[in-house]
Amino acid sequence: MTLRLILVGLGARAQFWMRVIRDNPDCTIVGLIDPSEAARERALAQWPEAIASADLDIVGKIEADAIVLITPPGGREAQMEAACRAKLPILAEKPLADSVPLAKRYVEMAEEAGIPLMVGLNFRYLPVTQRTMSLFGTTVGKPEFSRFTYERWRDGTLARLNKYPLTMAQPMLWEQSIHHFDLMRYVYQSELVSVYAKTFNPSWSMYADDANVSALFTFANGVIVNYQGLWQSNWQEPSFTWRHECAQGVIVQNDQFGDLHYALQQDAALTSVALPEYEQWYHDAVALLEAFVAALKGEAELQCSGRDHLRSLQMVEACIISSTENRSVDIAEFGAASGPNGKVSRSNPAPQPEQA
Template sequence: MTALRFILIGLGARSRIWRRVLKEHPDCSLVGLVETDRDRLAGVLAETAGAVGGISLDEVAAEVEADVALLCTPPGGRQSQVAAACAAGLGILAEKPLADTLTDAESYVIAAKEAGVPIAVGLNFRYLAVTQALKSLFSPDRLGPPEFGRFTYERWRDGRLPNLNKYPMSMKQPMLWEQSIHHFDLMRFVYGVEPVCISARTFNPSWSMYDGDANVGALITFTGGLEVTYQGTWAGNWQKMGFEWRTECQRGVALQQEMFGALSYAIRDDPELTPVPLPESEPWVDDARALLADFVSHFRKGIPLPCPGTDHLNSLRMVEACIRSSNGEGTVSLCEQ
């Protein structure tokens, strides 16, 4: 059987991880590279035996037989890439977010459906060991259903570092589109609920290096009455990361104190927290491996498409609701309870 053939579009920071996990997967082959920076393209082509390179997906797709377009480009301006993938009959796996407007993301999902190609989004945090373990704590025989929570993410993200993408520096809402989208998706995935309404405020402190708002505060109501208080920032003015996700359930609490681990729980009368054992993992890489494995299995075994674009739209609607609320609309309704 021929390996699943990928064309990688965009050779920035995230592409390094995808090139690594594609090379490791026994049923994947990287056959094409697309990059507008010709020097960067030449450098990666020299490291990728047998791959065809070009400055557009149209150009490369015409030269090589492929199955999947893997979009590692900035979320803004993907119209031509999605159109080219659909025209060539390529499945689409896109780095999150799918677009930097809800309207564009919806149009991409529609285009893929009309072309008969799958479209998935790289929400790799769903595949973290800590995420899977946290989700399991909410079973009826453990902590029971969650009823309210608090999610805090405080980070000094130095956008000048060479290993980070630079385009968020000029985005209008960098925290929401690039980071909070992960957090909103995790809430929906872990809790198994959908957002009902959101009240939010975004702003930028005086020391922020970002053009757009790097701070987000939100009150989120989900189906079933679950309430979450959210605070996220890329301009936390200390280099040490601050992360805490606490969830209050019928029988006790779940507490995640690091982005990639430090999970524990307690029943109401417990004197101490009980740590949850987690397997050793390489953040960013092992979760990408797991997502890729499910994506390949969709093609090979017919399992449900992981992180489909249709599902991703519900997280993007949360982002848009935060923007609308902060712009003066007050509490924004998303769906009926």
């Protein structure tokens, strides 16, 4: 069975998705939606057999099996309503929404419609993420605390980047940190208990609202994470370090997409960890799409569900409240979000391809 997909939003990120979908023999694109005529023409040049439209009128009118939302988190109400009305399973770019209440509404809409809702948290599918988790069990033992540092001067004016983050509220948290927070929950297999955070915007920032954040997280299993996420550092060279302090040693990741090492407590030097070849933004999306397809075919449990995603969004809002009110925030203030067990899904992502 070939899954017929409708793509909503044909901007920069859609270029990756069109390639990933073309490379998946189980998928094809039948619909292309974007208000920009230039974006539609660019997409039709790659998918001439698809039907293109400036609005959502084709949803429910053309035969399709699922919809992919490659759109900003704000203003998705009509898109979600159209997908639910047409009973089309949804794969949505993260974050699902720009507030927890709105995201919760979307999750409930999908559940009431009886359709799967998956969020594109592709960082879970990175080979370095999977290898890190395996090292906890086989080599360095249980993690107890960590330092997560992401430093970047993100030029939001570049043509290859979407422009809406330049004017949105808390762009670092909603657009970038959401990935990091979801990774923390996933890798440590635990939920947040409390956070103390400060968001800020340096004088040289090109962003209208806070593009930097510092936070101290405490998880239910005792893991403490010292986090710094910057979209407006003042050096064009990016930097990334995620160092896990574990019962028998450390794991050090020096690149967002790889460069993994470990050391036992008495080791004189770090040991490099071999990882499969990986093309940035491509192979993780390949695995994400494979997981979505497998769930729709009934071959696997749905991963990165909308309801699970609410827990990561709560971390974002907790940071905002903590910074605004200058206090520690307990996640319990938000109430239940992810269902009866309130746990991160322990399902492993789809196996990485040989050249992932």
